[in-house]
Amino acid sequence: MGGSNGIRALGVRPKLSENVAAQLRELIQQGDLEPGAQLPTESAMVEQFGVSRTVIREAVSALSVDGLVNAQQGRGVFVADDPSQQPFRLGRNGLSEADHIVQMMELRLSLEVESASLAAVRRDQSDLRAINVAWQTHSDAMTAGQTGHKEDFGLHLAIAEATKNAYIAGFLRYLGPFIIPRPAMTQFTGEERATYQRVLEHEHRDILTAITDRDALSAADLMRGHLARGLDLNRRLLRQGDAT
Structure with a gap:
């Protein structure tokens, strides 16, 4: 996906998985990744984001918990059919x-x-x-x-x-x-x-x-x-x- 679809490489900084999840969440919510679309492979996202596989897995897991993506065994990770239906979360969400x-x-x-x-x-x-x-x-x-x-x-x-x-x-x-x-x-x-x-x-x-x-x-x-x-x-x- 690279720079053409809005993903930016991340430098080494705290909570990288949250930053990755935030970028993917933004792409989903803006419609750049449509319902049913397949996310890039883990290897591709490691290269695109410039982070480790562990960071990518944590980010995808967070999106899965929020109901934004679904992992399908042997096929990959796909955007949920209705990603607008997210559970309420009380957290910092980028707030001070x-x-x-x-x-x-x-x-x-x-x-x-x-x-x-x-x-x-x-x-x-x-x-x-x-x-x-x-x-x-x-x-x-x-x-x-x-x-x-x-x-x-x-x-x-x-x-x-x-x-x-x-x-x-x-x-x-x-x-x-x-x-x-x-x-x-x-x-x-x-x-x-x-x-x-x-x-x-x-x-x-x-x-x-x-x-x-x-x-x-x-x-x-x-x-x-x-x-x-x-x-x-x-x-x-x-x-x-x-x-x-």
Whole structure:
């Protein structure tokens, strides 16, 4: 394919397989490699990209996981019949750490505000027990000096499960604990960290109270304020980190 079809040789740099996969993904999404088209042989791509066979195999494997290509035994690798149908991935995707965290928090705002509102309307006693246990578990983790990001996620997941909406809870579960940003807990120390922990606990407790009281409007407003404050705080800390 060479330079005539848009593939560029890659120099030695980190994550070569991701760069190869990105180039192939772009060719597929732009239609330069059409559905059903066969990818060049492994040997040809080794020469064209200027990388090892291992790099090519990792790149093709990543495209296969995303549903963009299919490997056919003894024939080769072919572009999927409908490469537009890709699974959702939460990853950096070329974003800086700051942009990744900000966009992730914006995603949570769009999802979890309504989640809190629905939880306030639909929760039962079993849900309230689960949310209370999750809140206490997170509080204990913070008191023990841990980052508490997994326990924080557990609390938000318990609220999502109280919505009785399998898609909301399932999507949050799929995203996983790494949607909880860590700059605040990793950069704060001493009294600053203790203050942050107290505010976090109080915000969580207020959301829990609104859900307990079946106050959907307050639950939504409190969750919005909680996540928006987290977004602003982490954006500020990331800017400070870039400046140092």
